[in-house]
Amino acid sequence: MAQDKKMVTQITSMDENFAQWYTDICKKADLIDYSSVKGCMIIRPYGYAIWENIQKNLDSRFKATGHENVYMPMFIPESLLQKEKDHVEGFAPEVAWVTHGGHDKLTERLCVRPTSETLFCEHFANIINSYRDLPKLYNQWCSVVRWEKTTRPFLRSREFLWQEGHTMHATAEEAEAETVQQLNEYADFCEQDLAIPVVKGRKTDSDKFAGANATYAIEALMHDGKALQAGTSHYFGDGFARAFDIQYTDKENKLVYPHQTSWGVTTRLIGAIIMTHGDDNGLVLPPAVAPIQVVIVPVAQHKPGVLEKANELKELLSKHFRVKLDDSDQSAGWKFSEYEMKGVPVRLEIGPRDIENNSCVLVTRHDREKAFVNLDSIVEAVEEKLRAVRDGIYAKALENRENRTYACTTTEEIRAAIAENGEGFVKAMWCESPECEDKVKEETGVGSRCIPFVQENISDKCVCCGKPAKKMVYWAIAY
Amino acid sequence: MAQDKKMVTQITSMDENFAQWYTDICKKADLIDYSSVKGCMIIRPYGYAIWENIQKNLDSRFKATGHENVYMPMFIPESLLQKEKDHVEGFAPEVAWVTHGGHDKLTERLCVRPTSETLFCEHFANIINSYRDLPKLYNQWCSVVRWEKTTRPFLRSREFLWQEGHTMHATAEEAEAETVQQLNEYADFCEQDLAIPVVKGRKTDSDKFAGANATYAIEALMHDGKALQAGTSHYFGDGFARAFDIQYTDKENKLVYPHQTSWGVTTRLIGAIIMTHGDDNGLVLPPAVAPIQVVIVPVAQHKPGVLEKANELKELLSKHFRVKLDDSDQSAGWKFSEYEMKGVPVRLEIGPRDIENNSCVLVTRHDREKAFVNLDSIVEAVEEKLRAVRDGIYAKALENRENRTYACTTTEEIRAAIAENGEGFVKAMWCESPECEDKVKEETGVGSRCIPFVQENISDKCVCCGKPAKKMVYWAIAY
8 A cells, every 4th residue: 555545544432532533533534624713614525515415405395395595695784683682682792793894994893694583584574565475485505603612513613504494474373383394394304314313392491592482493312422402493473573673464454563483404413413323433424415325345456347347336326326436546445444434324345256146245334234235136235225224323323312311300310310321311300490490400410402392291290399390301411 | 456466567678777777677576685784685586596506507517527515614814815915915905804703802803705715725735745635626605705895786796605616736737727627617507508608718917816827707798788707717826835835745756736726606697697688578587597497377267277277287397397387366467577577488378278279378588479389299399499598598699799799900999889889899909018908998998808719810910009919809898
């Protein structure tokens, strides 16, 4: 092997140091690079291709339910951001301010959008006049900026890519239905396509989006037992509409306020994929979003006929899957490690003996299982293996979540469960007082993640104060 | 018709006031809205859908030639922007500066990217080490900011959407070939898909991109005789590589500098479409990027069978084209005007008598020609009509350009040609001195647009000084 070729380097073991393992994968799987802009990351081709696949999938889901894409300015004048009181309080401390254009000082500061409710509302006020103009079902793909103190690639960065849906409806019922519909869309995408099991629920009041009446979220449990909010959906009622004076004439010819939602997922989903499915050999990608679904590795490729056959297979499989043939002069062993690091779901090995037998070897990334497959049914075999990877990694993630979910009735039980079994989801009852919510976090370290739609009765009493419980809540330490 | 329904409103005639006609179309065809952020526009669903079609088309062209998408931070630290002298001189006067993050003043100002050469170079320095790492063929879809004084929707705005390709190559020849390849790709896209004839050529030195060795451009002539630069491609040599210390080990094990290119097109292309093909009835969209290629308008839709047939046709045609059926309760006449304003290439009218005859009416937008078509061959007929629209609007644009292209040998001839025939392209010889270039502009109003790849010999003498000419140049007043 030539000296200047890139070596497949070892990464930190996930059990030894999960945070370092995560960073190693981000770098070694060529997902990101750092730049001199603190807290902002460079998303490299392999990482960006995952995002493009996420985008394509979600975008067609949004369009199938009647949503249209638009593009709003990236700047928000300070006075516009201030129009909704709760909203500005929530976001002002973490926005980047533009104060100069060229050599001139601006007469009013502009913030770089941390989210675009205010811009959408200003636009809605212009274009919504009659009940005939409703609903407005808009979405935007863009980048946003939040000036975070501590940053980590994909999980928390000062700039990140996302989509933000913004919709306006004639009635509260319609808007609430939209909020739930979009949350369900996110959940289905995460479970079916990213193979990440999620809990759907409502955020407690202390955890709501700034300016929302209700915030819903999907919560996933990472391999290390920490929770990750994977997507949110907000119901605004007519609060912003009132602040921005958005009114329409209804069928009875009365002027009324419309009802609003917003919802978003971000490049954070790539972090969720890494921490849900990855292992000590690297990334493990769900087939639906893997930039390469099948990598073909020729064995003894200098032998006559091997590369021809490999190319023939590439051509055939490319009609159905995203395929890469690596015919570089690296060793087969090097290639095996490289594409394991990159999380390619299925590896196809083909050598002289395989060709003699009209077969090849398929290896699934997550369990490294080998199968000898007849070339006559290779398309079906690959399809089955890709399904096996999706189902296998989903089952593994679900098992991890189940093993790490603890039903507790007291704060001592919470502490004990985590001490004994490691971090995870805690299911515990709550009286709905913010004081108890804070106290649980103080005493045990876990914060409320969501009030799940599917409620269970762990006990009749609040885990904290012992008074009558109103809701079962998922608690966890979160990213 | 109900009072609160939107009326199809008249727009200013293009001959009367071309600038107002342009603005009217942007608004009345629902392409844009203004926001309170001066100089930035809101791209509405119909406008954004055109951009999405442009993106899809170009993105697959880029990928077919081996380019990969990445995402760089939107901010550039001031010190990074300053690393290449010419570059910072060109861009510093027109960037937006971020000075505060949340409540804190930043230790170093960040500009919002006006273009990303500096960010790409910093990244290339990290990832390019050996000749095996070359070429790097990267592209990025994003928005950029340039603090312009005078702005117009799509043509010149403080924020705009674009793609920026950035590539690094082992040799100067390879990089130069890339520059030309990408310019040809843009030209082919404009001519085939946008039906806009373009002139390919090199910019004069005074018009080069800040920091480039050579800038190439495609120039189009708008309906009013003004030129519009529709895409550019830059060859950098190793200038940035030296400024950013990007070196690689070549096959002879020597440390050398790679050679670089960048190239981009922007949402300005939507402005080019409007001003090349539009007419007094509104927008005329090239079928390849039209959000709706065929609009079905039922006639006498309350009569039995009409809506059923219209829906049946919609289902059939949607397998091949982007189709909209407008079965709203507006009159057929209102719908005709509305979709003419929106530039839908083909209108399909279907009423009771058509159904009796197993036929329908197809109307092409650009020439309003009606054709009665048998429903048995409707897919083929629509396909043919879409081709007719593309070819028809291309021919019309080419004719306009030819009628407005004047070969001149003196500055008096230039002034006379424009006074007599209106603004247009002037073909005239040039001695290559910047003084003559400036003087032509001063004396006649037209600036150099490009030195076309296809040279003609208009005369042996410079149009300005009369000394021996070296190049034939296209001159025009430009957007």
